[in-house]
Amino acid sequence: MAPTLPSDFEQQVLLAVWRLGDDAYGTTVRDELEARIGRVVAQGAIYTTLVRLEKKGLVGSAMSDPTPVRGGKAKRFFRITPEGVQGVQAARSAMDRLWDGLPEASEASGR
Amino acid sequence: MSRRPPFLARLLGRAILPRSVRDDFMGDLDERFAREALDDPAAARRAYWHDVLSPTVLRLRREVKGMPLPPGARPRNATGDGFMSSLMTDLKFAFRQMRKAPVFTAVAVLSLALGIGPNTAIFSLVDAALLQDWGVPEPERIVDMYELTSGGEYYYTYYSVYERIVEGTPNQFEAVAASAQTTLNAQVTESADGEFILGEMVTGNYFDVLGVSAGRGRTFLPEEDATPGTHPVVVISHRFWQRSFGGASDVVGSEFRLNGRPYTVIGIAPEEFKGRIAPGIGSDFWVPIRMYPHLAPTQMTNGNLFFVGRLAPGVSTAQATAALDAVAARYNESRPESRSTFAIGAVNLADVTLHPGMDRIVGAMAALLFGAVGLVLLVACVNLAGFLLARSTERRKEMAIRIAMGATRRDIIRQLTVESVVLATLGGVVGLALGLAASRLFLGVRLPIDIPLHLEVGLNGRLLLFTGASVLIAAVIFGLTPALEALRAPTAATLRDESGAAGGRRKGTMRGVLVAGQMALSTFLLFGAGLFLRSLQEATSVDVGFDTGPAAVVTVEAWASEMTDEERSAFAFELLRQTQALPGVRAVATTSRMPLDIGVTNTGFDIPGVDPPPDQNRHVIEFAAVSSSYFDFMGIQVVEGVGLDGLDSDTTNTSAVLTRAAAERWWPGESAIGRVMYRGGNTDRPVTVIGVVDDTKIWSLTEAPRPYLYFPMSANAFGRYHVLAKGTLPPQRTADAIRDAARTLRSDVFVSDTGTMSSHLSYIYFLPRMAALILSAVGVLALILACVGLYGLVSYAVAQRTREMGVRMALGADSGEVVGMVVKSGLAVVVIGGILGVIASVGLGSLLERFLIGVDGLDPLTLLAAPLLLTGIAALAAYLPARRASRVNPVDALRSE
Incomplete structure (x- = not known):
């Protein structure tokens, strides 16, 4: 059987990292999620997920040079790995298969 | 509001996070804060705290811990890396211990709270009355001046002295102002009842000398204090504005009546400036001193002024004092026929709490109160040391197992320290609440004099710092000693359940010291409280020489x-x-x-x-x-x-x-x-x-x-x-x-x-009554604490000897004799402590004599009451368990332990 699919929140974080490309670090990932799905997330939740995704090999990370606005602290940039891309795609196709033959959300009523 | 991330939150975050994600995580938070603080710094600070305190941070910590360790790194112990995590373990353990022994915990916390509560109460009162700022910028450049009597007392004085000072010190002071404390009847609206307000009549340069500018409106113009009785203007305090005018914005320029005469409000002092009467009391108005004949003709001749000077740049207080001495010397030379010597007393404002003469008396009273409540805390600490010592005996097996399993001495001491700090902190929190409630209650007592006193009591940094320090001291005093004692027990013997392995004689000595100390402290404290109560009794029976019947x-x-x-x-x-x-x-x-x-x-x-x-x-x-x-x-x-x-x-x-x-x-x-x-x-x-x-x-x-x-x-x-x-x-x-x-x-x-x-x-009896009230409350507290502690220690010591009593009785000793012997030896240390307490009390009595009315500092009745009462309780504490032990079957007694 294929490796376990990333959870909902993991998928959301993975997609944000993928979309942000070279500019994915804690603050931007958080902003991205807040902007796109209007969900306020604690910094700790983002980081926990990023660390877990890194352990699973779905993202990789590298430290940048320190910047003054951050009190002289370095940023940790994340980047989605090929496995990560596979993971979100597998999750999506699984969802698609489950959705197959059902009416679109706009047509559904009384779920 | 600061544009920097909250310091404490940052520190906490760094402490919790593992090193591998610490910098980048906190950097992200700082970056976000910097962005959000541009709009709303307060909200940004809240969000920052929110992120740090979020449980997800702890989850992140666990997540990172599970990561493979970098090569070469080795875990410091099984549960985590270093100080923070072992502290967490100790904390968890401490709470588990407390849950396991709820009665012990309740008694310990309550006992400590009763010790810390009075300290907090007294401190918050002293803080409200004495530790307040004058609200004057650069107090070190202000010098207060009074007439100095031959007895070294600082007296209010006359306007002529002001003129002499101004004339004689042109280079030492930029300017000198005069102020007279005055009460006036204020009628804020035509229909309102008058109220007495306390404030100052001042020279026109008063605010300039103190470097205080108006919060609203303005302060005095030079011409407003140039001619007598011509400028009915007033500056009011921020507090009076809030209280009597409801903070109305159109007060400046309006009129209200002082002593029945209309005065125009020209300004409102800034909130932090409390005037120069006393920071804890505060002035509510300032009127030009030349309005005296207009406001209070009959009070004109009173010598009720004191002076404040602003030092010229580069002039020290000592140089100014020298110039003032010269002024006084010239005046004394000008009137050789006079029998009295004129002198000026000058004090830098930075060194004045209330008034140079009062500071000593008030300071002595505060020291007396602190001494009393400090002793109560000490009694509470000794109690807890006793409780913990007894408990450490029960826990010696636990310690032995831990040592056998590889715990180091350091680990055990740390854990026991954490336990006492947790206990002390709980006690501190309860004590803080008790203390604040008590001080509020105290302020609710109606003062017998018509001075509008507005002390503000509440939580503040100083109070928290003070309570925190009390807690820490308490934790160290009562926590560490038994902790060290616990380590002295030989491990192997303890594990084999051998009796007498509990540190034997050493522990007995320790207990003896505690009992004697408790007894001495309590005797001392109760004697002090007793003296004040007797003093009140005497004060109320002094013949005042007139009919005090109802009128x-x-x-x-x-x-x-x-x-x-x-x-x-x-x-x-x-x-x-x-x-x-x-x-x-x-x-x-x-x-x-x-x-x-x-x-x-x-x-x-x-x-x-x-x-x-x-x-x-x-x-x-x-x-x-x-x-x-x-x-x-x-x-x-x-x-x-x-x-x-x-x-x-x-x-x-x-x-x-x-x-x-x-x-x-x-x-x-x-x-x-x-x-x-x-x-x-x-x-x-x-x-x-x-x-x-x-x-x-x-x-x-x-x-x-x-x-x-x-x-x-x-x-x-x-x-x-x-x-x-x-x-x-x-x-x-x-x-x-x-x-x-x-x-x-x-x-x-x-x-x-x-x-x-x-x-x-009630005015004249107020101080003795208040002192007696506080000290009897303190005394009753001390008595309760001492009784509980003494009873616990003595009865525990006697119960420890059950086995020995069994042996003696098995060998044919009479049970009455055995009980007598045990009680006698249990009481020996009590008596030693009592004697020490009486000796210390004799010293205390002579110290307190000046606060007492009609009672000798060595009042024999009071001196003997405390030790006799306490010895009685100790005797009971020794007798009851001894009698119980003597009734036990000797064989059972031998098996006990």
């Missing part, structure tokens, strides 16, 4: 309204007549000063043939102007000559009545009748002595009989006086009726107090 005492402040002298005197006589006619009234009298009141009315006299005291040019004699009925009313006997009968309205008469102490001092062994005295040296109108009356207490309950002079009431300008009445009705009802009569007569006359003889006297 109405109504204070009329006629000077505070606009009337001519004739109107004032007509008003006074009419009020007296109407009072006499009130239902149920049998007797009435008036006096310009009540005995045992605050405040002094005195004047200088020449007495032919009698030299004034050394250092003085004249006899300074206190006096009161009284109605002829006063002596009868107060039950004061005329011992020679006559009273003041028939002189009430005779304004040309210059007779006076003296007290026995005055007659005996000036004409010992001779008659005083017919002698003359010259008021202010004025030989044109000699004052003739027509009678001598018995002495009364004038100022205080402890004073020796003082010379005192009574004039007929017409000699008083009827500015301020008390109307006294007694009869068949309750005195408060009569007092209200007198006030109503006064209001009906003239609605603009201000009645400042509608009270009774007992409310008047």
Whole structure:
């Protein structure tokens, strides 16, 4: 059987990292999620997920040079790995298969 | 608000996070904060705290811990990396221990809370009264100046002294201002009742000298203090503005009445500036000093000024003091005939808490209170040390197992320390709450004097710091000793369940020290509290020399309204007549000063043939102007000559009545009748002595009989006086009726107090009563704590000897003898402690003597009561478990342990 699919929140974080490309670090990932799905997330939740995704090999990370606005602290940039891309795609196709033959959300009523 | 991330949150975040994600995580938070703080710094700080305190941070910590360790790294212990995580483990363990022994925890926490509570209460009061800022920028550049008496006391003084100082120190001070503490009747609206407010009459440069500018409006212009009585303007305090004007924005420029005269508000002082009376009391108004004749003509001659100078750049306080000494020396040279020496006392404002003379007394009182409550805390600590010591015996097996499993001494000490810190912190939190409640209760006590006191008690950084320090000290004192003791037990023997392995003799010694210490401390503390209680008892039974039975005492402040002298005197006589006619009234009298009141009315006299005291040019004699009925009313006997009968309205008469102490001092062994005295040296109108009356207490309950002079009431300008009445009705009802009569007569006359003889006297009994109240509360607390602690320690020690008693009885000893022996040896340390306590109490007694009234510092009854009571309790604590042990079957006793 294929490796376990990333959870909902993991998928959301993975997609944000993928979309942000070279500019994915804690603050931007958080902003991205807040902007796109209007969900306020604690910094700790983002980081926990990023660390877990890194352990699973779905993202990789590298430290940048320190910047003054951050009190002289370095940023940790994340980047989605090929496995990560596979993971979100597998999750999506699984969802698609489950959705197959059902009416679109706009047509559904009384779920 | 600061544009920087909250320091504590940052520290906490860094402490929790593992190193591998610490910098980048916190950097992200800082970046976000920097962005959000541009809009709303407060919200950004909240969000920052929110992120740090979020449980997800702990989840992240666990997540990272699960990561493979970098090569070469080794975990410090099984649960995590280093200090934070082992601290967490210890904390968790401590809470588990406390849950396992809820009774122990409750007793320990409560006991400690009762020790810390009084400390917090006293500290918050001292903080509110003494540790407040003057609200003056650069206090080190301000110098306060007073007249310094030959006895080294700082006195308020006269305007002429101000002129001398200003003239003599042009280079030392940029400017010098004068201030006189004054109470005025303020009527904020035409219809409002007047209220007494406390404030200052000041020279026009007062605010400039102090470097304070108005919060709203402006302060005084130079011309507003240039000519007498021409500028009715007032600066009010922020607090008065809030309280009486509801903070209305249009107050500046409006008028309200001071002593019945309209004054224009030109400014409101900034909130942090509390004036120069006392930071904990605060001034509510400032009026140009040249308005004195306009506001209070009868008070003009009072020497009630002190001065503040702003040092010129580069001038030190010492240089200014030298210049002031020169001013005083020049003045003394200019009047070689004078018997007194003039001197100026100067103090830097940075060194003044309230007033240079008061600081010592108030400081001593505060030290006394702190000493008492500090001892209570110590008693509580000793208690807990005892509890923990007993408990450490029960836990010695646990410790032995932990050591056998590889825990180091450091681990065990750390864990035990964490446990006591947790206990102490809980105790501290409960104590803080108790203390704040107590201090609020204390402030709710109505002060017997008409000073609007506005102390603010509440949580603040200083208070938290103080409680935190108390907690830490408590934790160290009561926690570490038993912790160290626990480590002395030999591991192997303990594990084998061998009796006597509990540290044996050492532990016995430790317990002995605790019992003796507890006993000594409690004896000492209870003795102190007992002395104050006895002192109050004595104070209330001192013969004050006048009738203190029920009577109405109504204070009329006629000077505070606009009337001519004739109107004032007509008003006074009419009020007296109407009072006499009130239902149920049998007797009435008036006096310009009540005995045992605050405040002094005195004047200088020449007495032919009698030299004034050394250092003085004249006899300074206190006096009161009284109605002829006063002596009868107060039950004061005329011992020679006559009273003041028939002189009430005779304004040309210059007779006076003296007290026995005055007659005996000036004409010992001779008659005083017919002698003359010259008021202010004025030989044109000699004052003739027509009678001598018995002495009364004038100022205080402890004073020796003082010379005192009574004039007929017409000699008083009827500015301020008390109307006294007694009869068949309750005195408060009569007092209200007198006030109503006064209001009906003239609605603009201000009645400042509608009270009774007992409310008047509550002032003089206030301090001893308060001291007795606090100290008896402290004493009762100490007694409870001491009893609990002593009982616990002694009974535990005796119970430890059950096995030995069993052995002795198995060998044929009589059970009564065994009980006697155990009780005796248990009491030995108690008696040693008691003796130590009595020795310390003897020292305490002589220290406290100056605070006591009518009680010897070594009052034997008090000295013996505490140790006897405590020994009794200890005897009971020893006897009960010993008797129980003696009834146990010796075989069972041998098996116990």
